[in-house]
Amino acid sequence: xxxxxxxxxxxxxxxxxxxxxxxxxxxxxxxxxxxxxxxxxxxxxxxxxxxxxxxxxxxxxxxxxxxxxx
Numbered sequence: 251x252x253x254x255x256x257x258x259x260x261x262x263x264x265x266x267x268x269x270x271x272x273x274x275x276x277x278x279x280x281x282x283x284x285x286x287x288x289x290x291x292x293x294x295x296x297x298x299x300x301x302x303x304x305x306x307x308x309x310x311x312x313x314x315x316x317x318x319x320x
Contacts, residue, residue, distance in 0.1 A: 271302075
């Protein structure tokens with residue numbers, strides 16, 4: 251994903267926060283995936299984390315597209 255250095259500070263900080271949230275969710279998914287067996291709660295957490303990651307990725311794309319048009 252290409253970044254523009256001329257993004258307004260608020261847009262850049264939002265993108266940075268979203269990327270950090272995405273990485274946090276990804277790390278937790280990796281932790282859960284490394285376990286031999288999962289509790290029902292952990293299985294539910296995996297489903298929620300995957301949905302969250304997709305939602306964050308969509309937000310990043312939308313914000314980047316809007317910023318690119320400005």
